[in-house]
Amino acid sequence: MAIDLTGVSVLVTRASHQAENLCRLIAVAGGEPVRFPVTEITSLPLADAAVAAALEQVPMVDIVIFVSSNAVQFALDLLELRGLSLPSGVQVLAVGSGTARQLTARGIAVSAVPARCYNSEGLLQLPQLQQVSGRAVLIASGQGGRAHLGDSLRARGAQVIQLPCYRRSPSRRVDNKVLARWQEGGIDLVVITSASTADHMLALLGEDAGALLSRTAIAAVSTRVADHCRALGCTGPILVARQASDPALVEVIGEWGNAPVATTAQFDEEDSDR
Numbered sequence: 552m553a554i555d556l557t558g559v560s561v562l563v564t565r566a567s568h569q570a571e572n573l574c575r576l577i578a579v580a581g582g583e584p585v586r587f588p589v590t591e592i593t594s595l596p597l598a599d600a601a602v603a604a605a606l607e608q609v610p611m612v613d614i615v616i617f618v619s620s621n622a623v624q625f626a627l628d629l630l631e632l633r634g635l636s637l638p639s640g641v642q643v644l645a646v647g648s649g650t651a652r653q654l655t656a657r658g659i660a661v662s663a664v665p666a667r668c669y670n671s672e673g674l675l676q677l678p679q680l681q682q683v684s685g686r687a688v689l690i691a692s693g694q695g696g697r698a699h700l701g702d703s704l705r706a707r708g709a710q711v712i713q714l715p716c717y718r719r720s721p722s723r724r725v726d727n728k729v730l731a732r733w734q735e736g737g738i739d740l741v742v743i744t745s746a747s748t749a750d751h752m753l754a755l756l757g758e759d760a761g762a763l764l765s766r767t768a769i770a771a772v773s774t775r776v777a778d779h780c781r782a783l784g785c786t787g788p789i790l791v792a793r794q795a796s797d798p799a800l801v802e803v804i805g806e807w808g809n810a811p812v813a814t815t816a817q818f819d820e821e822d823s824d825r
Contacts, residue, residue: 554805556582562741564589564748573797580801587729589751590719594625597632605714606633613686614642623653625716626691642679669795671700684708694718721751733763740768746779753783770804
């Protein structure tokens with residue numbers, strides 16, 4: 552059954568360079584995507600101590616895990632700047648299909664992708680990560696990302712090398728036209744793809760946050776992100792996508808749009824937008 556978002560205005564809060572696919576899918580379904588980036592994503596420099604330490608160990612790694620599309624872009628750029636490449640025979644794991652496509656586009660063969668859960672838990676179920684004692688595993692991720700994956704692999708005996716390759720920070724500008732439209736009731740739903748996105752949005756909205764988020768539905772990519780929104784004081788309806796993907800977000804928005812009396816649609820998935 553085709554998804555119908557006719558008449559639904561969706562605030563897309565992703566960083567500008569990540570928003571296009573979701574906006575396209577919303578528009579194809581008849582909805583109106585409204586771009587409102589609340590996060591800026593920038594590369595960490597080669598001179599950063601954690602980056603330099605991780606790059607020194609790249610030649611010895613057995614497994615490399617990319618936890619997001621951003622990790623692919625920024626980690627591979629750092630490797631190129633340093634004149635490095637991944638070792639021959641290394642196993643490359645991607646958190647989801649979008650991340651895998653980014654790797655393939657950069658000429659990197661992907662060894663495995665989780666079948667359904669596009670998150671740390673899904674990665675930890677892969678056969679390649681069951682017997683890792685004594686193996687060197689490099690995790691390419693954002694600065695200050697979730698620690699569960701690395702901690703779990705260390706518990707399995709792996710030598711974990713963290714490569715923080717980008718940072719997320721709140722956008723320095725607010726689109727006042729979009730904000731005014733939202734204040735006037737012209738936004739139906741907000742997409743939140745990570746806990747940091749929620750933090751940055753509330754920081755940008757300031758004293759307006761409570762009023763806006765009490766009357767606007769939220770579509771979150773995971774139960775964890777939904778819980779984080781609740782903890783921040785978001786009191787409106789919160790929908791949770793079945794998995795952390797753009798099609799799943801559009802699907803759950805469509806379900807809400809066709810049954811607006813519902814307040815929450817909970818499904819078993821967690822975010823991978825790190």
